[in-house]
Amino acid sequence: MADHTQTNLITLSRHVLAEQRAHKNATGDLTLLLVSIQLGCKFVATCVRKAGIVNLTGLAGAENVQGEAQKKLDVLANEIFINSLRSSGKVAVMVSEEDEEIIVVGEQDRDGEHAHYAVVFDPLDGSSNIEAGVSIGTIFGIYKILPGSKGSTTDVLRPGREMVAAGYCMYGSSTSLVMSAGGGKVHGYTLDTTIGEFILTHPNIRIPSRGKIYSINEGNSVYWDEACKEYFGALKTREVNGKPAPYSARYVGSMVADVHRTILYGGIFAYPADKKSKSGKLRVLYECYPMAFLVEQAGGRASTGHARMLEYVPTKIHERSPIFLGSAEDVADLEACYAKHA
């Protein structure tokens, strides 16, 4: 709840506008786009809060007591973001985890010459956690479309380092929106439900250079490669001054929550490739890249195990990749372990 003795709140819109003014060539288009994303996040946050009461957690196509068709929360979140982005007038093309094909925004919905952006997003990640009330989230990344393009697949099949902004919104005990438009700055905003605004609560987030937490689905360890087995095994048998100093294990199974904690507390989050999931599980465009972008901007490191995550060039919009991200020193140790096993 807002501290009502504090009357000069820095809302997300105010903050993004102030940052825009600091860039003399800024047109305001990215600001408008970010504002449309925050609207989507507020809408989804409200739906997540109500989900248990109004049966939004059921299967898509199920009917409620009034006989009205119910939408599953992830289907609803997808519609909310598509509508919000489309109505911004600034988006030429979108990729959503929920849609097989790219979504090219029609001429009539574009703002003339100003639809310069491509947005890739996972409207509701971690949906297996919904019914248990565990944190879930939205992940997004933004590219500027290529010169002369009106929006096509080539605008998004590009390395993640070309993104101009990225972020996530976590629907947890509070609603937290963390985003970066580059420049080594990552800011966190918390939704104040009493006034319906995201308030700047975590300016200039920096990830600790080393942490004490590892986050991976250990149930898959039987499928791991030798590098993974050695690296994560060593974190458990680690000693400092002759005394056991193991890392703690934390794994929500919801990427937004696991990455959020990793950014704030440090450590390493991983979803590796293994014998069962040959390319890992997480999707390059709207899961790996936005998180890698944020972690790098906050001073951390993100890797495929062999190379910088953001250098990778995808060939398909729903492609998957192994990913390791977090504190720079922890991820560097992991990469050294992979190099040793290469």
Ligand code: AHM
């Ligand atoms: P989803 O896009 O189907 O929700 O799956 C992505 C989620 C991530 O949030 C999380 O990091 C991962 O799946 C957990 O997978 P697992 O249950 O295999 O550990």
Ligand code: MG
């Ligand atoms: Mg997902």
